[in-house]
Amino acid sequence: MSLAAPPREAAAPPPPPARPSAVRRLGGFLLRQWRRLTAMRTAIVLLFLLALAAVPGSLLPQRSLSQANVSQYFADHPTLAPVLDRLYLFDVFSSPWFAAVYLLLFVSLIGCVLPRALEHARALRTPPPPAPRRLSRLPDAAELPTPLPAPEALDVVEEELRVRRHRVVRRERGGVEELSAEKGLLKEAGNLVFHLALVALLLALAGGKLWGYEGSILVTEGGRFCNSFQQYDTHSSGALVEGSDLTPVCVGLEDFRAEYEEDLTAASFTADITYGPPGQEGRPATIGVNDPLRVDGDRVYVTGHGFAPRFTVTLPDGSTFDDVSAPFLPTEQSTMASEGALKLPDLGAGAEDQLALQGFFAPTGMVRDGILTSINPQPLAPQVAIVAYQGYLGLDSGLPQSVYSLDTSQIERGRLTEVGSANLAVGESTTLPDGTTVTFTGYAEFAALQFSHDPGQVWVLAAAIAVLAGLLGMLLLRRERVFARATAAPADGGTVLGVGVLTRGSGDGAPRFAALTDDLRAALAARAAARAPSDGAAPEPEASPRDR
Amino acid sequence: MTADQLADLSDTLFSSSVGLYSLAVVAFCAQLAFGRRPARARELVGSGAPAEPGATAASAPGADPPAVRRWGRVAMLLTALGALAHAGVLVARGLATDRLPWGNMYEFATAVVLVAVVAFLVLAVRSPGLRHLGLFVLAPVVVSLVAIGLFLYVEGGPLVAALRSSWLAVHVTSAILGSGVFLVSGIASALYLVRSRYEARGGDGADLVARVPSAASLDRLAHRTAVFGFPIYTFAMIAGAIWAESAWGRFWGWDPKETWMFISWVVYAAYLHARTTAGWRGRPAAWVNVVGFGMVLFNLLYVNMVSTGLHSYGGVD
Ligand code: HEM
Numbered sequence: 012m013s014l015a016a017p018p019r020e021a022a023a024p025p026p027p028p029a030r031p032s033a034v035r036r037l038g039g040f041l042l043r044q045w046r047r048l049t050a051m052r053t054a055i056v057l058l059f060l061l062a063l064a065a066v067p068g069s070l071l072p073q074r075s076l077s078q079a080n081v082s083q084y085f086a087d088h089p090t091l092a093p094v095l096d097r098l099y100l101f102d103v104f105s106s107p108w109f110a111a112v113y114l115l116l117f118v119s120l121i122g123c124v125l126p127r128a129l130e131h132a133r134a135l136r137t138p139p140p141p142a143p144r145r146l147s148r149l150p151d152a153a154e155l156p157t158p159l160p161a162p163e164a165l166d167v168v169e170e171e172l173r174v175r176r177h178r179v180v181r182r183e184r185g186g187v188e189e190l191s192a193e194k195g196l197l198k199e200a201g202n203l204v205f206h207l208a209l210v211a212l213l214l215a216l217a218g219g220k221l222w223g224y225e226g227s228i229l230v231t232e233g234g235r236f237c238n239s240f241q242q243y244d245t246h247s248s249g250a251l252v253e254g255s256d257l258t259p260v261c262v263g264l265e266d267f268r269a270e271y272e273e274d275l276t277a278a279s280f281t282a283d284i285t286y287g288p289p290g291q292e293g294r295p296a297t298i299g300v301n302d303p304l305r306v307d308g309d310r311v312y313v314t315g316h317g318f319a320p321r322f323t324v325t326l327p328d329g330s331t332f333d334d335v336s337a338p339f340l341p342t343e344q345s346t347m348a349s350e351g352a353l354k355l356p357d358l359g360a361g362a363e364d365q366l367a368l369q370g371f372f373a374p375t376g377m378v379r380d381g382i383l384t385s386i387n388p389q390p391l392a393p394q395v396a397i398v399a400y401q402g403y404l405g406l407d408s409g410l411p412q413s414v415y416s417l418d419t420s421q422i423e424r425g426r427l428t429e430v431g432s433a434n435l436a437v438g439e440s441t442t443l444p445d446g447t448t449v450t451f452t453g454y455a456e457f458a459a460l461q462f463s464h465d466p467g468q469v470w471v472l473a474a475a476i477a478v479l480a481g482l483l484g485m486l487l488l489r490r491e492r493v494f495a496r497a498t499a500a501p502a503d504g505g506t507v508l509g510v511g512v513l514t515r516g517s518g519d520g521a522p523r524f525a526a527l528t529d530d531l532r533a534a535l536a537a538r539a540a541a542r543a544p545s546d547g548a549a550p551e552p553e554a555s556p557r558d559r
Numbered sequence: 560m561t562a563d564q565l566a567d568l569s570d571t572l573f574s575s576s577v578g579l580y581s582l583a584v585v586a587f588c589a590q591l592a593f594g595r596r597p598a599r600a601r602e603l604v605g606s607g608a609p610a611e612p613g614a615t616a617a618s619a620p621g622a623d624p625p626a627v628r629r630w631g632r633v634a635m636l637l638t639a640l641g642a643l644a645h646a647g648v649l650v651a652r653g654l655a656t657d658r659l660p661w662g663n664m665y666e667f668a669t670a671v672v673l674v675a676v677v678a679f680l681v682l683a684v685r686s687p688g689l690r691h692l693g694l695f696v697l698a699p700v701v702v703s704l705v706a707i708g709l710f711l712y713v714e715g716g717p718l719v720a721a722l723r724s725s726w727l728a729v730h731v732t733s734a735i736l737g738s739g740v741f742l743v744s745g746i747a748s749a750l751y752l753v754r755s756r757y758e759a760r761g762g763d764g765a766d767l768v769a770r771v772p773s774a775a776s777l778d779r780l781a782h783r784t785a786v787f788g789f790p791i792y793t794f795a796m797i798a799g800a801i802w803a804e805s806a807w808g809r810f811w812g813w814d815p816k817e818t819w820m821f822i823s824w825v826v827y828a829a830y831l832h833a834r835t836t837a838g839w840r841g842r843p844a845a846w847v848n849v850v851g852f853g854m855v856l857f858n859l860l861y862v863n864m865v866s867t868g869l870h871s872y873g874g875v876d
Binding site: 051052054055062073104225276278299303312314461463468471475476478487 | 720790800802
């Protein structure tokens, strides 16, 4: 449409070259998309999408939090679950679509903030811009009449503004003296620091994910593990972690203590551990809840605890197996009622001579109507309720099975049969039909320990602090530009001082502007009073030394 | 006093504060009922006349007839007394249990509501025009306190091991502060939505809405409180991550509570953006703020009561 306006151009229409046009069109298209992506509107939409994308991650069970809950969901919703799984809804936070949203957001952020950073760097080196032609158009503006001559009136303004830590420049345009002042460039710096620190945060998180690993293991008192993936019960590691990268250390659990309040609230869990390179004694340390061991980027946590009941099994031929035990997992934290299974595949000669005890452990047991329950998390009167099975456990069948429970398919197939059950206190035994006796001899405590390595962690913390600092700067500081222009008053020979303020940032500008104009009025009046004696001889070419 | 007496005192104070707030609601109703339509004079403040700091365009106390001012003062006094009793609930709890009084959901929710009331009081003392908001802040406060008393009440007790950390003070206190301030911000934005529709229709319609501060000042109030709350909330999130690192062995694990805090945080960031973006200013931004408010509430209630995460110290059965 606007092409029609300049007639000279219409006379010689530049024929658009055919070949580069495709490239240029593509370039134009990309540029437009880029502008669209880096617009604030897009940022808002992407922020919303990010919030929305996180919602299913909290409403559906997540593998990263609890594999068991996901399995349960599969069992409860056999048709729906596979569909949801296809959509990564059980791994929301590592899903490609979640990544797509935050990567787009961060690309938009960089595209938006980098140009602003350059502009800000330029603004730091350039003086405040000239005053707008009409000061009265500014949101806050006033006119102050004064008997002072124009340069002196502006001197007063400059002084007031310098006290308020403004950068001030004086200019003269068309014979009229004017002044521009500015403060609060830190606000913009805060904005840039905030947004760029968010990028740093994301990078630190990514680094931690790629080069970090963690492993968990149950260790009974007196036990020990070394930092290798083969030893851990469960472990996870970043894509760039090799088994050989793991810090060569071993951790031993010397003693574990759980303390309780009178009302049986857990008060503290502490573990005395040793920590050191393999083959060495290790140095002692005490860790607990809220108090992990941190050494050179590696950390050891106590994440839980429990009991491993101990049994002695005596076979009919007199051979005994002393103090065999297995960790029972707590099913109820408040009473430490625990469940587990002890599997003894190597008792007899034959594959069918295996024994297993599946059971329930109560640190302080109470039997009512033959049912054992736990009434106290402390091991005051430990009891077990066991069911004994004999037959083939299926351990070497090639299928993985949980160490904490029996393979029920072996029971269903009749290869493992129940041969007896009993409630036992410490020291009591039960005799199975074939003459085997099982004695409950006591318990050991175990701790669930976690070994973590996350090289990104300190960087994440540093970035988070920068985010907060930038945020405070951006939100709490004010950016303010003050303009003043002194024009000769037409009537009485004095000056009319026009003042206008442009603020960006928190709060209401009006009261602050009122305070500024009040101070200016007072200062102008004071200056006028001071020069009153020599009044009348208003020197026209006042060559007072002024910094510009 | 013994711990039991202190615990009883705390419960008594809870009922007292609900009673005082209810009376304040009545007084705020009376203030609105006796008020006449706000004078145009309001718009004059802010055009350069010396005004007290923090005053907003809506505050022209002189414009109210004496009966209104009297009821307004009574209401503010009752609110302040209620807030004292309300603070007493937590102090007595803390003394009775010998720990910070935000170890379970009852205490946490009570504290959040207290922050909202105090934030309102501070704002209303600084800019008297905002007293007209009293009914809309105090009525939800009474409703939530009654609900907290009915559904969330638990006896005070010692903290479980994982909560015994000085990060409890840092993380939970800042989360309470942030959530309480966001509550006020959300109410302001919700009222803004009502009021701006009323103003767009030319200012006739429900009388109640006529007495609410102008849409412009509600918008400013919502923004100022959100700007105040956002860094606090951000800090709460960072402190939570630091605590989680030492308590649970990872600083961020997308536990439901963490996820919802993240969601609320992102929504508030969107609100702050929307406020400065053409096409989003005004009603769309206010909606974003209301959604953020919903997220905070959801995080407070649903996530604690229904979902099972590591944060399940709520103490609600
Ligand atoms: C990770 C995502 C982001 C977060 C959490 C975030 C957060 C924030 C917050 C809290 C503010 C303060 C607003 C205020 O001053 O009241 C802000 C300001 C700002 N953001 Fe973002 N932001 C994000 C991404 C972006 C993106 C993608 C862009 C560009 C497209 C952007 C551009 C801006 C600008 C220009 C401001 C300054 C607004 C003003 O001063 O008027 N931000 N941001």
